[in-house]
Amino acid sequence: MDHNQEMHFPLLSRKEAAKYLGVSEQTLAIWKCTKRYDLPFVKIGRLIKYRKADLDGFIFKNLDSNSSSDGGSLLRQSFN
Numbered sequence: 001m002d003h004n005q006e007m008h009f010p011l012l013s014r015k016e017a018a019k020y021l022g023v024s025e026q027t028l029a030i031w032k033c034t035k036r037y038d039l040p041f042v043k044i045g046r047l048i049k050y051r052k053a054d055l056d057g058f059i060f061k062n063l064d065s066n067s068s069s070d071g072g073s074l075l076r077q078s079f080n
Contacts, residue, residue, distance in 0.1 A: 012050045012055070016050075020055055021055060
């Protein structure tokens, strides 16, 4: 990518990312330390940030395909 092109990735704090995923901040911290899930993060100094696109990808990757509700199919459609 050309250095003159601006890359814009909205970054969420751990608190915002936790709320978006419906988990606690502590859970995200544990996942990061234990590497339980492959959830990418951005480290800026001492701060940990998450890209919204990565959180959406994490949700999509962890969809339960056996779910009988229509919520999963609606979410899958939004990614197509």
